[in-house]
Amino acid sequence: AAKKILNFGAGPAKLPQEVLQKVQRELIDYHGEGISILEMSHRSKTYAGINDGAQQKLRLLLNIPENFKILFLQGGGTGQFASVPLNLIGKTGKADYIVTGNWSRLAAKEAEQYGKVNYVLPETKTFIGPPPKDQWKFTPDASYVYICDNETVYGVEYPEVPDTNGVPLVADMSSNFLTRTIDFSKYGAIFAGAQKNVGPAGVTIVIIREDLLNNALPVCPTVLNYTIMARDNSLHNTPPVFSIYVMDLVFNWIKSQGGLKEMNRRSQVKSGLIYDTMIATKGFYSCPVNKSSRSRINIPFRIVPADVAKQAELEEKFLAGAEDLGMIQLKGHRSVGGIRASLYNAVGVEDVQALADYMTNFYETAS
Numbered sequence: 001a002a003k004k005i006l007n008f009g010a011g012p013a014k015l016p017q018e019v020l021q022k023v024q025r026e027l028i029d030y031h032g033e034g035i036s037i038l039e040m041s042h043r044s045k046t047y048a049g050i051n052d053g054a055q056q057k058l059r060l061l062l063n064i065p066e067n068f069k070i071l072f073l074q075g076g077g078t079g080q081f082a083s084v085p086l087n088l089i090g091k092t093g094k095a096d097y098i099v100t101g102n103w104s105r106l107a108a109k110e111a112e113q114y115g116k117v118n119y120v121l122p123e124t125k126t127f128i129g130p131p132p133k134d135q136w137k138f139t140p141d142a143s144y145v146y147i148c149d150n151e152t153v154y155g156v157e158y159p160e161v162p163d164t165n166g167v168p169l170v171a172d173m174s175s176n177f178l179t180r181t182i183d184f185s186k187y188g189a190i191f192a193g194a195q196k197n198v199g200p201a202g203v204t205i206v207i208i209r210e211d212l213l214n215n216a217l218p219v220c221p222t223v224l225n226y227t228i229m230a231r232d233n234s235l236h237n238t239p240p241v242f243s244i245y246v247m248d249l250v251f252n253w254i255k256s257q258g259g260l261k262e263m264n265r266r267s268q269v270k271s272g273l274i275y276d277t278m279i280a281t282k283g284f285y286s287c288p289v290n291k292s293s294r295s296r297i298n299i300p301f302r303i304v305p306a307d308v309a310k311q312a313e314l315e316e317k318f319l320a321g322a323e324d325l326g327m328i329q330l331k332g333h334r335s336v337g338g339i340r341a342s343l344y345n346a347v348g349v350e351d352v353q354a355l356a357d358y359m360t361n362f363y364e365t366a367s
């Protein structure tokens, strides 16, 4: 492209330029072997090195304790909506789901096929962050408590890990994985599809405490079975080798940038730029989410002009003007409309500054 593109897509999303360049250089002839990584056996020594290396780097980046297994699976976040209950609900037949947006709602629906699902929060259609803790109803004998750590569509993120009273906590971190440190003492399992912060679509990361294995329901398909995949080091069948290879390069990149503390610092700065612009423009841009639950990563917002009848027209104009400046994939999810800025790790602070400046300019000309 002739003009510089600033990619605010929700996923698949921007990857670090250095990573893409390295992939391009290595694609035809991987490290002098005369064939591409795309053409290489997953049983080869070379691929074993990539698989083990990626695992070790992830363990170091996140400081994952030895009693957690790292799995590289397929099937995306949606695959895990089934995998989690298939592997974990068997213990008591029940699970608690904290629904804070569409992704946790879909996960709960999927789990209903495999056991008794208890909804911890009162039902709602407006996802603006969970209600006060006194409205949460846990089941004491749940096999696990499920959360979506960052709801990508609604922009709702947990500021802190919810207390589950010792029941294993399972978290979908698809859209905020590797954007902050994780205290593994508070989790039983976490999972993330790669296509936002980590690499290409196709690989799904699962990190699970060892003592939760060996509970799969008899109907659990082999490719979704954590116990089998852990036993076989994620090489029970052909893994998504290319996605894992690129993900490994992204791990290198994150380390070179200063690791997860730095990713979190940047996330705070980037999201702060957008939320501060909303304050400075006096309600012209509105994000419905409660302050304490606002996402550092996905920021959905609407334009609220003095004449509300002009909303649709102004939002279209905003998006078209953004595209003229190279700022793409800012359209809100089809289920909620409006605008959404996704600020994943590879999106630079300067890109977000450009978006904030555009928001200010657009406000000044439109109001």
Ligand code: PMP
Binding pocket: 011, 075, 076, 077, 078, 079, 103, 148, 150, 151, 152, 153, 172, 173, 174, 175, 193
């Ligand atoms: N969970 C979250 C938080 C997501 O953002 C998404 C996709 N955007 C999914 C799950 C579903 O992922 P997939 O499309 O890989 O099935």
